Amino acid sequence: MKRLRIILLPLLVALALALALPTFGDDDRRHDHDAPWPEDWATEFESLKQHDFRVLPLKRAVEIAGERFRGRLIAARIVPPRPDERARGVILVHELRLLxxxxxxxxxRLDAHSGDFLEVAGAGLTDARRKDDKP
Known part of the structure; x- marks a missing residue:
């Protein structure tokens, strides 16, 4: 019986992990409702072929946000720009959440290429702003 437990336990753990993790097949497209990705990604990111385009590292994006606001990073992701941001030439956006x-x-929201602030929202914005920041 003990030998059977040793064999079955790893199999059950593997099965539980397989069922818990999301799968992304060709037909299973998952979209973020806040920032929907276009169906044809190739045309959306044609501008990424520019030789001078580099994505700002996440560490630097957090430093830029930290220079202006006090807080601790609790979430970060790269998302496509909103239509108004795209019209201004933004290609990718770092979206950060600070506590x-x-x-x-x-x-x-920061431009993932230049590090420019695109939007800052949330309660307590004034209290979190660093006072030593010069306009």
């Missing part, structure tokens, strides 16, 4: 010292959450 402020007063426990508010800030959502910060």
């Amino acid at each position: 402020t010292p007063k426990r508010d959450v800030l959502m910060i």
